[in-house]
Every structure is written in C-alpha cells, then in structure tokens.
Amino acid sequence: MKDFLTRRRLLTGGAITLGGLALTGCDALFASPGFRSFLGNGEALTMAAQRALMVGQPLAREFSERDISPIFKANGTKNPNTPVYNALAAGSFNTWRLQIDGLVDRPLSLSLADLRAIPARTQITRHDCVEGWSAIGKWQGAQLGPLLQAVGLKPNARFAVMHCADNYGGGADMYYESIDLVDGFHPQTILAYSLNGQPLDVAHGAPLRLRVERQLGYKHAKYLMRIEMVERLDAFGRGRGGYWEDRGYEWYAGI
Amino acid sequence: MTAPPTSEIVYRHTRIVRIAHWINALCFLLLLLSGLQIFNAHPMLYWGQAGANFDRPWLSISGGFPDLLTLPNHRDLGAGRNWHFFFAWMLVINGLLYIAFSLTNRHFARDILPDRQELKPAHLWEQIVHHAQFKRITGPAAKRYNTLQKLAYVVVIFVLFPLIILTGLTMSPGFNAIAPVFLDLFGGRQSARSLHFIAANLLVAFLLIHLVEVVVAGAWNEIRSMITGKFTVPPAAPEQTP
Numbered sequence: 001m002k003d004f005l006t007r008r009r010l011l012t013g014g015a016i017t018l019g020g021l022a023l024t025g026c027d028a029l030f031a032s033p034g035f036r037s038f039l040g041n042g043e044a045l046t047m048a049a050q051r052a053l054m055v056g057q058p059l060a061r062e063f064s065e066r067d068i069s070p071i072f073k074a075n076g077t078k079n080p081n082t083p084v085y086n087a088l089a090a091g092s093f094n095t096w097r098l099q100i101d102g103l104v105d106r107p108l109s110l111s112l113a114d115l116r117a118i119p120a121r122t123q124i125t126r127h128d129c130v131e132g133w134s135a136i137g138k139w140q141g142a143q144l145g146p147l148l149q150a151v152g153l154k155p156n157a158r159f160a161v162m163h164c165a166d167n168y169g170g171g172a173d174m175y176y177e178s179i180d181l182v183d184g185f186h187p188q189t190i191l192a193y194s195l196n197g198q199p200l201d202v203a204h205g206a207p208l209r210l211r212v213e214r215q216l217g218y219k220h221a222k223y224l225m226r227i228e229m230v231e232r233l234d235a236f237g238r239g240r241g242g243y244w245e246d247r248g249y250e251w252y253a254g255i
Numbered sequence: 256m257t258a259p260p261t262s263e264i265v266y267r268h269t270r271i272v273r274i275a276h277w278i279n280a281l282c283f284l285l286l287l288l289s290g291l292q293i294f295n296a297h298p299m300l301y302w303g304q305a306g307a308n309f310d311r312p313w314l315s316i317s318g319g320f321p322d323l324l325t326l327p328n329h330r331d332l333g334a335g336r337n338w339h340f341f342f343a344w345m346l347v348i349n350g351l352l353y354i355a356f357s358l359t360n361r362h363f364a365r366d367i368l369p370d371r372q373e374l375k376p377a378h379l380w381e382q383i384v385h386h387a388q389f390k391r392i393t394g395p396a397a398k399r400y401n402t403l404q405k406l407a408y409v410v411v412i413f414v415l416f417p418l419i420i421l422t423g424l425t426m427s428p429g430f431n432a433i434a435p436v437f438l439d440l441f442g443g444r445q446s447a448r449s450l451h452f453i454a455a456n457l458l459v460a461f462l463l464i465h466l467v468e469v470v471v472a473g474a475w476n477e478i479r480s481m482i483t484g485k486f487t488v489p490p491a492a493p494e495q496t497p
C-alpha cells in the first residue's frame with residue numbers, strides 16, 4: 001500500500017511538472033514563426049477539404065422568421081466615429097459611394113440607391129462569431145457575383161479586398177477583409193444594406209456590409225467603402241488578407 | 256514486494272496500437288487545453304441553433320477557465336484555434352488509421368468488444384465489486400482487458416470520439432453548408448457546441464479513471480507495455496489479505 005501511494009505521488013508530481021514544462025514549451029514553440037506556419041497547415045487542410053466537399057456550392061442554411069434572434073449582437077467596431085464616417089452618416093449616407101475597382105475593365109461607383117435598384121436577395125441566416133456565439137438575422141442586399149460580372153474581371157483578378165471605414169479600437173490600421181472568387185460568386189454572398197427589415201444601423205455596419213455566409217463573422221466586413229479586385233493579398237495591412245488575419249486568425253474562416 | 260522469479264512476460268500491444276495511443280494522448284491533451292482557450296472567448300453555452308449574450312445560457316462560467324489550463328496560457332484565441340484545428344486533424348487521421356488497422360487485424364473483435372459471456376449481469380457485477388476494491392487483476396485474467404475496461408474503451412472509441420469530432424464539425428459554417436443534416440441531428444450549432452463541451456468533459460473523466468487504473472494495475476508495467484509492448488503478467492497470489 002505504501003508502495004502504491006508513493007508511486008502515485010511520484011506519478012502525479014511527475015505529470016504536473018512535465019505538464020508545466022510542456023506548456024511553457026508549447027508557448028515557446030509557438031513563438032517561432034516556423035512552427036506557427038507549420039500549425040497553419042491545419043488551415044490549408046481544412047480549406048482544401050471543405051472546398052473539395054462543397055460540390056455545387058451548397059448554400060448555408062436559411063431559417064424562418066420565427067428563428068430570428070430577439071437581439072442581434074453587434075461586435076467589433078460599433079461606430080467607426082471617424083470624421084469621414086461621421087460626415088457620411090450625418091448626411092444619411094446620401095453622399096456615400098461604393099467603389100468597385102482594381103483589376104477590372106469597367107470600375108463602378110455605386111450609391112445606396114443604385115444598390116437598392118439591383119434585384120435584391122433576402123436571406124435569414126446564422127451569423128457565427130469566432131468567439132463562439134451565434135445570432136440569426138434577416139439580411140437583404142445585392143448579390144456580389146453579378147456586380148463582379150458587370151465590372152468585368154481581368155484574368156488575373158483572384159481576390160476581392162473589402163476596404164472599410166473603421167479602424168477597430170482606434171488604431172492606425174483600417175479594417176479590411178478579403179475573399180476569393182469562389183465565395184465572391186456564391187449566391188448568398190451579398191452586400192447587405194438591411195437587417196431584419198430595417199436599414200442597416202451603425203452598430204451593424206451602416207450603410208453596407210458584406211455577408212459571406214459559410215464563414216465566420218470577422219469575414220463579414222462592415223462599413224464598406226471600396227471593393228478592390230487584386231491578384232495578391234500581401235500588399236495590404238500586414239499581408240495576411242484581413243485585419244484579424246493580420247492578428248493571427250485564419251484567412252479561411254469556414255470553421 | 257515479493258516478485259516470484261517465474262514471472263511470465265507477454266507481448267500485449269501491437270506496434271500500431273502503441274503508436275496510435277501515444278499520438279492520440281498527445282492530440283487529446285493539446286486539444287483539451289486549446290479547447291479551453293476557445294471556450295474562454297465566450298464562456299457560455301446554449302441549446303439550439305443560435306445563442307449570444309442576450310439569450311439564456313445553460314452554463315456560464317464567469318471569467319472562464321484559469322489561464323494556466325489554456326493553450327497558450329494567456330488570452331490568444333487566434334493561437335488557440337491554430338493549435339486546436341491542427342491537432343484535430345492529427346487526431347482524426349490517427350484515429351482513422353487506428354480504426355482501419357483494428358478492423359483488419361481483428362483487434363476490435365479480439366481485444367476490445369466484450370463477448371456474450373462477459374456481458375452477463377452476474378459477471379458484470381463481479382467485475383464491479385472487484386474494481387470497487389481497487390484490486391490488481393493477476394494471473395491469466397490479467398493478460399486480457401477486463402470487461403469494464405473493454406466497455407470503457409468501446410464508449411471512448413465508438414461514442415465519445417465520434418461525437419466530439421462530429422459536434423466539432425457541426426460548429427463549422429462551411430461544414431454546415433456541406434452537410435446540414437448534422438444541424439438537425441444535434442439540434443443546432445449552439446447545441447453542437449454544448450455537446451462538444453460535454454463530450455470533452457466525459458473524456459476527461461475517462462482519462463482520470465484510466466490513469467488511476469493504470470496505477471492500480473501497476474504503473475510501470477502498464478506504461479512499459481504501451482511503449483515496448485512487453486507486459487509482465489502479475490502472478491496469481493493465493494492470499495491477498497495481509
């Protein structure tokens with residue numbers, strides 16, 4: 001019995017020491033860029049697997065009016081509160097324009113009225129925050145796909161970079177995001193100007209935000225100002241394709 | 256300790272089982288710690304399709320788990336997710352290989368699945384009483400997994416791991432579009448998140464019992480058997496009482 005107790009003590013003591021060492025070791029490992037990019041293989045695998053299984057570009061589930069969340073949580077920037085944005089908001093976004101340019105044949109500049117004149121898509125979908133919560137809301141907006149067709153993509157255009165009016169947390173970096181053409185042309189990828197039947201409010205991204213329903217919330221850029229078609233993402237921010245991507249989050253946020 | 260000189264040594268675990276076991280243990284520990292990091296980003300759990308701060312959680316741990324139990328051991332959701340998804344892939348690949356081998360070499364049929372005889376209530380009761388006394392199993396009986404051990408492995412291999420993997424996938428908006436049926440099976444994304452957390456807790460419970468059993472059965476002998484494959488059969492001792 002004595003033997004058993006000492007052994008157990010030895011084992012648990014050993015396990016705790018080892019565990020502690022291992023954990024600090026894990027953090028040290030993670031600090032090395034090589035190891036971090038090695039772990040990034042998980043993201044590449046996830047994206048390859050999901051894209052391979054998305055035969056026929058299936059839709060995200062759409063819900064019924066009954067399922068709409070009583071309060072749709074607003075997250076990230078809740079008001080850009082920059083002089084430029086405040087001036088636009090003061091004028092009810094009448095002077096606001098969305099630029100679609102970059103690697104395109106016919107750049108566009110669209111007002112809110114222009115966007116509303118395009119046949120709209122309405123979808124009740126679940127918004128999943130990377131933090132773990134979800135909310136269901138009814139979005140209405142113009143599909144991105146037909147707009148990309150209208151501007152005429154150059155053959156080397158591979159990504160749509162969303163430039164936003166907010167600098168999260170008041171820092172120097174403006175919010176931005178990017179998606180590839182698979183999501184760009186997905187029928188549920190819309191530029192939304194309405195939430196739950198109301199014009200989009202400031203907290204949820206007025207006047208216009210992206211909905212890219214098969215990915216997490218931070219991909220759904222709010223306060224859109226410009227969509228730039230590009231071949232590579234490394235020229236923007238810290239080069240990882242988005243504000244949160246630059247801070248260690250996955251570019252492919254399908255999980 | 257009076258070790259008789261005639262102790263029998265058997266080859267207990269195939270190389271596949273030993274390698275798969277330790278890869279699995281490593282993946283499980285890293286997934287657990289990085290999972291707590293992810294949980295802490297929103298330490299509330301809900302039932303249903305959706306759920307956020309204004310909805311009613313069934314579990315809310317204010318402040319979340321202590322940083323010491325998370326990977327990394329400070330708040331970093333992005334890094335936690337990197338760890339979690341990388342080792343989720345490793346766990347799945349390792350698990351599929353283990354299952355493929357165990358089906359082909361009949362490891363499941365031979366060693367893991369209890370037979371009719373073992374499932375008789377009288378036998379089960381005998382085993383429960385034996386376990387409750389923390390008695391080491393000796394002699395020929397020690398060469399095979401005992402019935403409760405088998406049942407625990409069956410639950411872990413065929414219920415808890417499939418459940419934790421599928422509920423994990425059901426939290427993925429991409430996977431939801433691919434296979435929406437799992438949203439119906441688990442009752443929604445937030446239900447899947449709750450079930451994922453519950454399955455993780457049950458696996459931790461299994462692990463704690465598993466480790467106690469390893470110690471009861473003889474820690475060094477057991478662990479060595481899972482590293483080298485060689486296991487010294489504890490000789491049957493007629494008198495167990497002091």
Ligand code: HEM
Nearest residue numbers: 272276279280283400408411458462465469477478480481
């Ligand atoms: C990290 C500490 C661990 C130790 C020291 C350990 C030790 C062992 C040992 C010694 C055996 C052989 C038992 C015997 O021969 O009777 C075993 C088998 C097994 N362990 Fe663990 N284990 C650990 C972690 C885990 C974890 C985390 C899991 C799963 C959640 C797990 C699941 C299993 C299973 C399923 C078997 C049966 C394998 C087979 O025969 O196919 N173990 N473990």
